[in-house]
Amino acid sequence: MKKRIAVLPGDGIGKEVTKGAIEVLQAVGERFGHQFYFQYGLIGGEAIDAVGSPLPNETIELCKQSDAILLGAVGGPKWESQPTHLRPERGLLKIRKELSLYANLRPTSYYASLAESSPLRKEVIEGVDMVMVRELTGGLYFGKPSERTRKNGEDEVVDTLYYKRAEMERVIKLAFQLAKERKGKVTSVDKANVLESSRMWREVAESVAKEYPAVELEHMLVDNAAMQMIKKPKRFDVVVTENMFGDILSDEASVLTGSLGMLPSASLSEDGPYLYEPIHGSAPDIEGENTANPLAMILSAAMMLRLSFSMHEEAEAVEQAVNQVLEAGYRTKDIMTFGKKPVTTKEMVEEVKATL
Amino acid sequence: MKKRIAVLPGDGIGKEVTKGAIEVLQAVGERFGHQFYFQYGLIGGEAIDAVGSPLPNETIELCKQSDAILLGAVGGPKWESQPTHLRPERGLLKIRKELSLYANLRPTSYYASLAESSPLRKEVIEGVDMVMVRELTGGLYFGKPSERTRKNGEDEVVDTLYYKRAEMERVIKLAFQLAKERKGKVTSVDKANVLESSRMWREVAESVAKEYPAVELEHMLVDNAAMQMIKKPKRFDVVVTENMFGDILSDEASVLTGSLGMLPSASLSEDGPYLYEPIHGSAPDIEGENTANPLAMILSAAMMLRLSFSMHEEAEAVEQAVNQVLEAGYRTKDIMTFGKKPVTTKEMVEEVKATL
Numbered sequence A, B: 001m002k003k004r005i006a007v008l009p010g011d012g013i014g015k016e017v018t019k020g021a022i023e024v025l026q027a028v029g030e031r032f033g034h035q036f037y038f039q040y041g042l043i044g045g046e047a048i049d050a051v052g053s054p055l056p057n058e059t060i061e062l063c064k065q066s067d068a069i070l071l072g073a074v075g076g077p078k079w080e081s082q083p084t085h086l087r088p089e090r091g092l093l094k095i096r097k098e099l100s101l102y103a104n105l106r107p108t109s110y111y112a113s114l115a116e117s118s119p120l121r122k123e124v125i126e127g128v129d130m131v132m133v134r135e136l137t138g139g140l141y142f143g144k145p146s147e148r149t150r151k152n153g154e155d156e157v158v159d160t161l162y163y164k165r166a167e168m169e170r171v172i173k174l175a176f177q178l179a180k181e182r183k184g185k186v187t188s189v190d191k192a193n194v195l196e197s198s199r200m201w202r203e204v205a206e207s208v209a210k211e212y213p214a215v216e217l218e219h220m221l222v223d224n225a226a227m228q229m230i231k232k233p234k235r236f237d238v239v240v241t242e243n244m245f246g247d248i249l250s251d252e253a254s255v256l257t258g259s260l261g262m263l264p265s266a267s268l269s270e271d272g273p274y275l276y277e278p279i280h281g282s283a284p285d286i287e288g289e290n291t292a293n294p295l296a297m298i299l300s301a302a303m304m305l306r307l308s309f310s311m312h313e314e315a316e317a318v319e320q321a322v323n324q325v326l327e328a329g330y331r332t333k334d335i336m337t338f339g340k341k342p343v344t345t346k347e348m349v350e351e352v353k354a355t356l
């Protein structure tokens, strides 16, 4: 097959890990006889420096004409004092909205070989296998008004949590679809005892559930979910929630299995292209040191193979290779524990390619 | 001293643990020569059943005329299908608003004797000592509009995150006051890369910080805070945040040190009275079984002695007694581990009284 992939390396370690993932994809292409065309675009701080916008129109165009998008990471101290519209994260929010990437998927699964780097006890995380599905283009992130005003001589401020029913429906449906192919359970997280939007969310979840009789639906309040995620992470299969709750809970969940440096994500739209990125950020403190963990980006590429190109065997080959490299004891700095073999970013990529 | 205490046992195990705390307070009164007058009020499901409102006016009056308030817990399956205004939690939200309880304080500290019941590794939690300060009367909880509408034939919904500057200021000040008497560090949690309210929150924090040169201020994004809370809980001293983030993060933090059944809280207003409650809920599944852990309620009473009555020695005596009872190996069901001495709610209360 021939596939066009938009590559947006972004800032900090984004560049290093993206480079690694592309090499792995090239190796996959050779082995399985596919042609991947990589076309580069600017995003984040790099784009601000080059053309004065965190997401130039050329990048949006490039993405729309591609079969899938690989994104590294954006941001860094250099741009932190910029006015809001010139901040690297704006590029991220804008690309989500421009491409209608309404669902962010983050699988979290247990790697026996990394159990030691988790702050949680082994018996708590052993066998964890969940997917967080986060609504990504609505809620507090995009609702209007979002502004300050002065009333009777006092400053006040408002942000708006806004959803249309259809926005809730499509992401909840996606969660049920996933659950059907997995362990058959959806945990819908809301704050229905306080928020009207959550009460509507709960109703929508109930009505979607009727179309999936084989999938069990449970509702959980967000505060309780924040506890259960650490106390009993194994109880979860697919977790679905709105944008802000999802931002918090998916980062919380990312700690479970040891390292941010291992965790991929996919952001889906109705008609594609989908976007794939590691969940770790740009980590400017270790930029250019050749110590970043490229596995999250490589696993994001594997998700791309599976979800965008239906290349199941290829995706599995990459995931297998990652597993084997870990089992052989290779570790970048973030997941290094006593007695293992320390490797650089580049060496890790080489190991994965060699194992493929 | 003479003190009037409003007692609102509420639902489920609320009644059992409140009874225990009152016995302990009576023992404190005898030993230190104080007179505590306990007056009972209705709240939650019990109040709905009795008078058709989750927070009757008589209860509000009673609270306003008291020196402090002890609250057990509210809620249960019996009232879960009620319309919103007849739900037990409404009583909780209303009492916060009526008494202007703008700051919720939740200390989380490490009990060596309970380390085994935490899902986290001992080395991660050993020495944890933080206080969460949650804004309690603003934000998404009370902002208007909070409603559904139909536009162009489609259902939509909105909730509103609203704050006045002064509301941010007072709770952030309180956090700095606390930090000054503790380890001298405030972590202010927000989502300033997305929300306008968070950008204002951050500015207010900066300006309050100027009045407390001896206290260090750090800003942390809420998603990162959700990670750091589990990865490096020891790094926190005082954490301050708005209402909804505080709801999520304080429940997350509560898992660190083993059991919800151990954790007290205080809700403060500008001129009192303050309200004290354990953070566990009404736990209807174990209601009436004499197995609930009364220590969170007893420790809430200790907070009351210290913060509302300035009875420092008395508060310490209660906290010491709790520590000793734990060290002696007594455990209610929720914190029971191998080799310890299982006790009922009542027996635990007796042990604390005997140790006092």
Ligand SMILES: CC(C)[C@H](C(=O)O)[C@@H](O)C(=O)O
Pocket: A089, A092, A093, A247, B193, B194, B223
């Ligand atoms: C950078 C920020 C705007 C973004 C978000 O909050 O969505 C990030 O935290 C994420 O989760 O991708």
Ligand SMILES: CC(C)[C@H](C(=O)O)[C@@H](O)C(=O)O
Pocket: A193, A194, A223, B089, B092, B093, B247
């Ligand atoms: C019961 C509910 C309304 C309440 C809240 O969200 O504030 C509870 O979770 C709490 O934290 O006290």
